[in-house]
Amino acid sequence: MPPAAESHPPLRVALLGCGVVGTQVARLLTEQADDLASRVGARLELVGIAVRDVAAPRDAAIDRALLTDDAEGLVQRADIVVEVMGGTEPARTLLLRAIEAGAAVVTANKALLAEDGPTLYKAADAAGVDIYFEAAVAGAIPIVRPVRESLAGDHVRRVLGIVNGTTNYVLDQMATTGMDLEEAVKEAQALGYAEADPTADVEGYDAAAKAAILASLAFHTRVSLDDVAREGILSVTADDVAWAAQTGHVIKLLAIAELRDGAAGVPAGVSVRVHPALVPTAHPLATVRGSFNAVFVEAESAGELMFYGRGAGGAPTASAVLGDVVSAARHRVLGGKGPQESTYAELAILPASAAVTRYQVRLDVEDRPGVLAQVAHALAEHGVSIEAVRQPTAPGGAGAAEPGVAELVITTHAAPESALAATVEAVAALEPVRTITSVLRVEGA
Numbered sequence: 001m002p003p004a005a006e007s008h009p010p011l012r013v014a015l016l017g018c019g020v021v022g023t024q025v026a027r028l029l030t031e032q033a034d035d036l037a038s039r040v041g042a043r044l045e046l047v048g049i050a051v052r053d054v055a056a057p058r059d060a061a062i063d064r065a066l067l068t069d070d071a072e073g074l075v076q077r078a079d080i081v082v083e084v085m086g087g088t089e090p091a092r093t094l095l096l097r098a099i100e101a102g103a104a105v106v107t108a109n110k111a112l113l114a115e116d117g118p119t120l121y122k123a124a125d126a127a128g129v130d131i132y133f134e135a136a137v138a139g140a141i142p143i144v145r146p147v148r149e150s151l152a153g154d155h156v157r158r159v160l161g162i163v164n165g166t167t168n169y170v171l172d173q174m175a176t177t178g179m180d181l182e183e184a185v186k187e188a189q190a191l192g193y194a195e196a197d198p199t200a201d202v203e204g205y206d207a208a209a210k211a212a213i214l215a216s217l218a219f220h221t222r223v224s225l226d227d228v229a230r231e232g233i234l235s236v237t238a239d240d241v242a243w244a245a246q247t248g249h250v251i252k253l254l255a256i257a258e259l260r261d262g263a264a265g266v267p268a269g270v271s272v273r274v275h276p277a278l279v280p281t282a283h284p285l286a287t288v289r290g291s292f293n294a295v296f297v298e299a300e301s302a303g304e305l306m307f308y309g310r311g312a313g314g315a316p317t318a319s320a321v322l323g324d325v326v327s328a329a330r331h332r333v334l335g336g337k338g339p340q341e342s343t344y345a346e347l348a349i350l351p352a353s354a355a356v357t358r359y360q361v362r363l364d365v366e367d368r369p370g371v372l373a374q375v376a377h378a379l380a381e382h383g384v385s386i387e388a389v390r391q392p393t394a395p396g397g398a399g400a401a402e403p404g405v406a407e408l409v410i411t412t413h414a415a416p417e418s419a420l421a422a423t424v425e426a427v428a429a430l431e432p433v434r435t436i437t438s439v440l441r442v443e444g445a
């Protein structure tokens with residue numbers, strides 16, 4: 001049991017940034033001060049909130065006397081620095097200054113961690129202080145700590161997740177209300193899910209940053225944003241969404257990190273990617289609605305684990321931040337330190353072309369005998385085997401693109417991305433092929 005709060009001097013907490021997340025962190029630190037003190041064994045005293053503009057209007061929960069535009073000065077007078085301003089600079093410099101000054105740091109900044117986490121981890125290690133970042137991946141969902149600590153005795157094989165609330169919200173709205181992408185993004189911004197620049201969400205950078213962080217932790221190997229093969233949701237059309245529903249799928253933006261052991265002609269290493277994928281409606285990931293996130297982890301001894309909850313929004317993200325603050329604060333009171341970065345495995349990072357997935361290819365072809373055989377032959381020549389072929393529109397009948405044209409939907413067995421790219425090119429070049437309407441990966445089947 002921790003000592004009574006009064007037995008330890010208060011711990012000074014500095015907050016950098018007072019936007020969607022920062023406002024909720026400040027509110028919870030104040031409203032839950034007594035509980036937090038009892039849980040930590042010392043009072044957590046919010047000593048300042050660094051903002052760009054001290055005169056700007058703020059939520060009523062913010063004590064305006066704490067506002068300062070001197071972030072550099074603030075980090076020098078704190079035991080724990082919480083960074084929720086986002087962006088690479090000045091966040092990195094301020095966190096380094098805080099670490100040099102002996103403060104523990106808590107950050108929600110996945111963009112910074114995925115780009116330059118090692119600089120911060122090394123500095124924290126050298127200074128002997130904690131660095132925590134639960135909020136950086138999947139908001140409120142405890143996923144960093146389970147992968148970093150609870151599964152430290154296991155071997156993780158694969159992580160598959162919906163880790164961006166904005167894009168999940170957008171795809172869900174497109175599927176259920178027919179809303180267009182731009183309108184749904186505006187709603188996600190208003191609800192506090194989107195990044196300051198929502199292109200980070202819709203182009204997959206945010207999910208890629210989270211995938212890099214998760215892959216690093218899961219595989220004890222340094223993975224940065226540049227190592228992640230990335231596709232966002234801008235190429236997903238209303239037609240894709242409607243067609244997915246018609247065939248028993250939903251489209252989700254997935255983050256995938258997997259260990260490949262050198263089988264199937266693909267070299268051994270780690271494959272990390274983010275892309276939209278067709279997920280069968282019976283799969284648990286298909287039921288993840290709105291801004292919710294979910295992460296599947298497959299580990300050798302633990303088997304399959306699933307983590308589900310709110311991945312975005314002020315209060316849910318603040319919950320994860322506060323959990324980290326409590327951990328760091330307990331170390332200040334009771335001694336001890338959180339885990340360091342672990343990169344001993346030093347696995348190879350595989351190129352995007354080595355990713356192995358099933359694909360669904362939709363194409364319009366001339367409706368005459370022998371066409372299907374030509375298409376099948378082109379696939380076979382590239383070593384891609386067909387799992388199923390469907391012709392959703394009756395030849396030349398209702399729903400056909402035009403008379404004499406038939407739509408084919410080909411689902412492949414798992415094939416390397418490199419083989420598929422060449423195959424699609426070869427199929428597109430066939431004389432009876434009019435258009436390749438879409439190529440989508442299929443996951444979770």
Ligand SMILES: NC(=O)C1=CN([C@@H]2O[C@H](COP(=O)(O)OP(=O)(O)OC[C@H]3O[C@@H](n4cnc5c(N)ncnc54)[C@H](O)[C@@H]3O)[C@@H](O)[C@H]2O)C=CC1
Pocket residue numbers: 016017018019020021022050051052071083084085086087089090108109110111135136139192193194195196311312313314317
């Ligand atoms: N909003 C969400 O659902 C989640 C956000 N995050 C992360 O949390 C961090 C904050 O996100 P939000 O609160 O949503 O962003 P926000 O844009 O609402 O808030 C950031 C605040 O920091 C301030 N700021 C930026 N640069 C500053 C500087 N140099 N000095 C002082 N203040 C500065 C901005 O003026 C703004 O008020 C980001 O790293 C984001 O990726 C993580 C998980 C979920």
Ligand SMILES: N[C@@H](CC=O)C(=O)O
Pocket residue numbers: 136138139163164165166167193194195201206311312313
């Ligand atoms: N913009 C992010 C916020 C949380 O990380 C998202 O939409 O998930």
Ligand code: NA
Pocket residue numbers: 134135136137138139140141142143144320
């Ligand atoms: Na989290």
